[in-house]
Amino acid sequence: MRKKVISMLLTAAMTCTMFAGCGSETGGESVKDTSKTAEAESNTSEQDDGxxxxxxxxxxxxxxxxxxxxxxxxxxxxxxxxxxxxxxxxxxxxxxxxxxxxxxxxxxxxxxxxxxxxxxxxxxxxxxxxxxxxxxxxxxxxxxxxxxxxxxxxxxxxxxxxxxxxxxxxxxxxxxxxxxxxxxTGGAFIYRRSIAKDVFGTDDPEEISQIIGGGSGNFDKFWEAAEKLAAKGDAIVSGDGDIWHAVENSSEEGWLTSDGKLQIDPKREAFLDISKNLTDKGWSNVTQDWQDAWFADMKGTGPKPVFGFFGPAWLINYTIAKNCGGEKTGEGTYGDWAVCDSPVGFFWxxxxxxxxxxxxxxxxxxxxxxxxxxxxxxxxxxxxxxxxxxxxxxxxxxxxxxxxxxxxxKSDGSMDFLGGQNMFDYFVPANQYANGKNLTQYDESINQIWRDQVRAYASGQKSREDAIRDFKQTVSDNLGIEAAD
Amino acid sequence: MKRSHTMKKTIIFIICIILSILSILPFLIMIVNSTRSTVEIQQHALSLIPSGYLASNFKVLVGKSFNPLVGFMNSLIISVLTTILATYFSTLTAYVLVIYEWKLRDALYRFILAVMMIPAQITMIGFYQMVYKVHMTNHLSMLILPAIASPAMVFYMRQYMIPALNKEIVQSARIDGAREFYIFNRIVLPIMKPAIATQAIFCFVSSWNNLFTPLVLLTDQRKYTLPIMVSLLRGDIYKTEYGAVYLGLTLTALPLIIAYLCLSRYIVAGVALGSVKG
Amino acid sequence: MKARHSRYAKYGYIFSIPFAAAFVIFSLYPTLYTAIIGFTDLQGIGTTEFHFLKDPFLNFRTILTSPTFQTAFCNTVKIWVLNFIPQLFLALLLAAWFTDRRFRVPGEGIFKVLFYMPNIITAATIAILFNALFGYPMGPVNDVLTRIGIFSAPYNFLVNKNIAQDIVIFIQTWMWYGYTMIILISGILGINPEIFEAAEVDGASGWQTFWLVTLPNIKTILLYTMITSLIGGLNMFDIPKLFLMGGPDNATLTTGVFIYNQAFSGAYMYNRAAAASMIMFVIIVLASILLFWLLRDRDEEALKKLQRKREKEMRRACRVGRKAEEAEK
CATH class of the missing domain: 3.40.190.10 (Periplasmic binding protein-like II)
Known part of the structure; x- marks a missing residue:
């Protein structure tokens, strides 16, 4: 009997927590993060009895x-x-x-x-x-x-x-x-104006482009900038995932050879070292893209302030803006962003x-x-x-x-979020970099496997050789694609 | 002596309390967070005080193709029908093993013993290919009909029936002119009620919780079961919607928690019953 | 009497038709089909046509020599062993306490109910819930640890291979110890109380009673629990699949997830998945045989044993007789 009473009480308690939430619902205030499209959608789905x-x-x-x-x-x-x-x-x-x-x-x-x-x-x-x-x-x-x-x-x-x-x-x-x-989806470098001013003394997109080697086709100047940022306790990017997209689409060869074997383009292989450097030298917060910590860096609440992100225009509006912790200039990192050329061209x-x-x-x-x-x-x-x-x-x-x-x-890309900058000035030329020739149909799967192995190598859990070997093995296991050599 | 007993009792009691908290806490966090906004959760992910964002979380949740009602209905249809078929036909098969003396009886029993532990999961490739060939993927019946043959349940029913069913009752019914099928439905089934109830609960729960088979067979969103709906919450469309994710989890777990706490006496007793064998 | 039975014997056949038919269609045929696919080239989404391979065991060799499968198998066994030991230990301890004849734990019934609760909740829900609980940087676990000052900064648990595996082990233990406990309790309650009384009269301590009386008497149940748990463990899918998708770096990849990935994602290699399934099938059949042997009909077995013993004795008697005769000669 007593058992029953207590279990009923528990049930009641658990249900109550649910309805307590219901009761104190504050009128018209809707959740901050709800995107426009989501709202529009839920309107129509209701008439449809579920x-x-x-x-x-x-x-x-x-x-x-x-x-x-x-x-x-x-x-x-x-x-x-x-x-x-x-x-x-x-x-x-x-x-x-x-x-x-x-x-x-x-x-x-x-x-x-x-x-x-x-x-x-x-x-x-x-x-x-x-x-x-x-x-x-x-x-x-x-x-x-x-x-x-x-x-x-x-x-x-x-x-x-x-x-x-x-x-x-x-x-x-x-x-x-x-x-x-x-x-x-041609990509640019999207950076924090306040950090730029603090470290480089300017937030002008042209000058920052120069500083990080925008359009140079290599990352040399970018790493120099990373060191300057590190000296002030800032990270240049959030995690290796940010650089990956720039590396992926700027490499000459895709994952597969013409006869369908797996190959690793030297630029993509070099990503192993890039990732390791980012971790070892403290140039990043070692986050993983699309994970909570990555979003936290957009808001500026990660362990180290993060200078910027690589990305196309959609990243600004659909990801950074949604996670910047504010909705108008002055709130969170809203308005503290600007766009400049990426060191290497890419699309994402x-x-x-x-x-x-x-x-x-x-x-x-x-x-x-x-x-x-x-x-x-x-x-x-x-x-x-x-x-x-x-x-x-x-x-x-x-x-x-x-x-x-x-x-x-005939469109205007200026935005308060970017401190009034017209982002199309940089994104229109960025599109000419983009090329679709090094894509393969298995990219999603192979990228995921590669990035997992790179992460394991960068965090010191396995050697470079092991990471490459395991990568080839996993691709062969999961996709039946054998390595070229 | 007495004192050491009280000591021991206290220690045991404390350990039990800790384990109880461990059992409840994750679900409590889940339920509370389902009423909190994403911003609140980002500031402090752990809180035991509910907030007021249940409705807005719900809006976000269903705005992104998560349809708990559809999943709930599909899971209910599958679980109820599976349970009915499994208990009815398992009892019938157990009856066959207990009452009739026929040549293949022992062979069938041995066979059931041999295959009762083989999980359906391991033969899924062949099952999928078979179902695919006859264009029956996305038919809920493919998740229900296999329940007619549930060897483990037959085994349990037989164990229960041997002491519970007096053969003389069957004999006298026959003398009264009752047909075999009638005897089974009207006399044997009522006798087996306690065993059926126990097995029904477990059959229902395991069918309700099954992820693997529906995940392989169902591609049509209108046929999704609740566990598949849950698996969608991992998708990146929910990446930043913490409140909505917790709410989605709560919606799938809460009916089970409530049903369990109400039926707990029978369920715990049922687990105990189900294991006593040999 | 005999004639009466055979009159009803036909119902034995008739009433087992639904079971037999469903079993043949939904279990036997898929099993054989899976076995056959293991020897073919069946690959690619939606493919149903296949050819037997020239080298019939190619898929089996590929799977057995694949480091990923080996990792998955080792993980599966490791996760099962490391979850079963604490699970059994905890269940035994609680079962011993809850069945102790000298005192009752207050609230015993409620504790049983609560310990068993995680087992009833959808595993898919639990997997994603734990993924959220261990979120980085603002999951509840990190929130607690940083707030009470154990960690100075949030820790990303889910990228650490060992910790990820440990969490899966913890979830499994947490979900199953209550179930095991209830089964063990019922096993202990099934022991003839006179045995305990005798032990008490002999002045056995609590520990002695447990080791010398309780444990030997629930041996069968312990074995039963172990084998069912082993078979369940070898098929572990929901938790590792939805918790971290087998990652990081295959640390939580189990054979169940491996088979699923082979067959239903990427390149749809049904043949390799079928071969892997069959390998697991053989292992599970071996475990089942053990269980079969364990649950065989005791009375019948005892009778047969008695018969064998009698035959043996008779033979021995004969031999002794013959020897005696020879000796006489």
Whole structure:
């Protein structure tokens, strides 16, 4: 009896903690970090009695459902805006979002494409780290070329002035265009103005570019700057992950040789030493990207103040700004940032949009409208224009560099977050560095394995030789790819 | 003598209290943090005072394709049907082993003993290929029907039935003209109720908690079970949404905690019963 | 009498059809299919066609010589052993206390309920919860340790191979000691109380009673617990998969996670995964045989033993007789 009473009490106590939270809910105050897209999304999902997230056009939606697969809520958010602007859109859109972390997205997408049927994806997104698998790799046969959707590819890509690497990556092995992105993801160096002033006596992007060797093609000056920063107790980057993206996309060769064997480009191998140096010489806070500590450095609350991050425009708005600990100048590190040239050119990330070859004939026109709007149109109602100027979700939204040069040339990238700097001044030229030639379809998996081994070496847990050996072994075990030598 | 007993009792009591705290604390942190905002959690991740952000955490959570209700319903459908099928057919098979004298009886019993410990996980590649070939991935039935053959439960039911079921009852029912199927449903099942209840709880829990099979078979988000939903919380779309992640975990664990604390007497007794053999 | 039974014998066949059918379709066939795939070239997402390899044991050799599989296997065994020892120790200790005839621990019932609770919660939830608890730099564990001054700065637990492994071991122990304890308690309560009374009369101390009376009498249950735990341990998947995805640097990679990664991510190497599954299958079958032997029908066995003994005696008697005859000659 007593036992029962006490267990009831425990139950009650645990339930109470839940409802205590409910009761003291403070009216309209919403959580700070909620991004705009997330808010927009939750609005629509409610009418749908809890099924997968479906966007229903106000007047249309009678013809059936389009299935959209993505790894963030970004593209579903865009499609939602498109449908809001086109209430007579004939289809409902059901979005499936699976994060790419730990590689969960690809297996699920692969299985869904293979399974076919009415639930198979009609439109699907792929990230730069694995888009090649879907445009010219193992899953190529599922993608429909844009021209088969009825898009005049040559004319429209020219009119929109789409960056060449975006097209290269999206072209299949027959030379037809299967996929395009909407972002331009050429990278720059994003640094803290206050630290720049303190250590180098200036926060001017041109001068800081000079100091870190912006555009020089090597890291020599960058390490000199690192030492100066270290002397003042600052770290130049947060972790080795920040440098990795610069190393990865600036190397001459990708992970695979032409006959499909594993190779390690000298620049990528040198990343082992870079990472070790960062750790041993205290040039970083030894964080891992996308982990809590990395975000803490954006806010400036890590063990050492961190000078900067390597990244494209999206990193500023979607990651640094969200984690800077403030929403206007003076709060957290908001407004304390600036953009300058990266020592070596690179690009990082980007989302490509593909459509399923197996889709019903009648869906094609609707799919084309969405894809064309996202990737190729350039007028003021187009996605890219709104994306670049941060007006997709109303005025004052986040700005981003986009794939269309035409759009970029008529957009304004100045932001309070960067102390008023127009970030497009640096990101537009950064895109010309970017090239899509050293990508392979296994990049996501191989990068993850490589970075794990580099981390083990840098932290002193294994020797350089062991790390390389284990890397080759793991790639062979997980992917069946043998080393070239 | 007396004093050393009190000493010993006190030490034991303290150790038990520490272990109890260890059992409760992680869940308590989880529940409390599910009501706190990400900012609060970032400042101090440990707090036992609930805050007021439950609703906004919930908004963030469901805004990112986490749909606890769908997962809950799917898990419920699978677990309930699995439990019904497993207990019913295991009792029937145990009945076959106890009552009828037929040639293959001993062979079947030995076979069940031999395979009862082999986990389904180890043959998943073949199972997946089979299901894939007949285009049945994403069908919940593929997670339910295998429960008809649950050798371990048959073993347990047989152990229970041998002393509990008087063969004379069956005989007299036969004399009264009852059919075999009727006898099983109307006479044997009620006798087996306590064993069925015990096994049902464990069957339900293990089916509810199963991650591996659904993870392999289900790709359609509308078919996801709760453990798969949970695994999505690791994704980087939740990387900075601590409150929402804790809330997602709480939503999956709280129903179990409540059900457990209410049924704990039977469950603990059931664990004890389930193990007494040989 | 005999005729009556055979009249009902057909129901034995009829009523075992559902079980047999489900077993053949959902267990036997997949098992054989898995075994076959191990000898083929079946690879790639969605592939269902396969060819047998010229070298039939290629996949098995690849797996057995693969350092990653070896690591995974060693991890699995290590995690199981290191979790089972404290788990059993704690469970035995608690079981001994809770069944001590000389005193009752206050709140015993509630303690049992609480110790068993982690076992009932979804392992997936627990894995991710612990990932959050040990978060860096602002997880609850770091928060406590820095606030009470044990650490001056937060420590990144989850990138340290040993600590990551230790946490998995801790989670396993934490989830399972309550279960083991309850089983051991029921085993101890099943011992004839007269044995304890006799021990008490003989003046045995608490420890002596435990070592000399309790332990030998729950030997079977201990073995049962060990084998079921071993089989469960060899299949460990949910916790290592969701806690750190087998990382850092494969420190928490178990064979279950290895097989999953081979088959359902990366290059979809079903054949290698099948070979690895079969290797694990053989190990588990061996463990099962042990269990089978342990749980064999005691009465029947005793009868057979008696028979054998009698036969032996008779033979010996005959031999003795023959020898006597020979001696006489």
């Amino acid at each position: 099924q997968a997230q479906t966007i229903t056009p106000k007047e249309g939606g009678k013809s059936g459902t389009l299935n959209l697969w993505a790894f963030t809520d970004e593209v579903p958010g865009m499609v939602q805006k498109y449908i809001e602007a086109h209430p007579d859109f004939p289809y409902q859109v059901s979005s499936t979002i699976i994060a790419t972390t730990d590689g969960a997205y690809q297996p699920a997408l692969d299985a869904a494409l293979k399974a076919g049927g009415k639930d198979s994806p009609d439109i699907y997104c792929a990230e730069s780290a694995f888009v090649l698998k879907y445009t010219k790799g193992d899953m190529e046969q599922y993608a429909i070329p844009y021209e088969d959707l009825g898009i005049d590819v040559d004319k429209e890509t020219k009119d929109a002035d789409i960056a060449q690497y975006t097209i290269d990556i999206g072209t299949n092995s027959d030379g037809k265009l299967d996929a395009l992105g909407y972002q331009a 990330g980007g989302t490509w949009i593909l459509a399923n070859k197996e889709m019903d004939e009648e869906k094609k026109a609707a799919v084309r409208d969405i894809i064309d709007w996202i990737t190729l149109q350039t007028d003021e109602d187009s996605l890219q224009y709104k994306w670049a100027n941060g007006t997709l979700n109303g005025e004052g939204g986040t700005k981003d560099a986009v794939a269309s040069g035409t759009v970029m040339s």
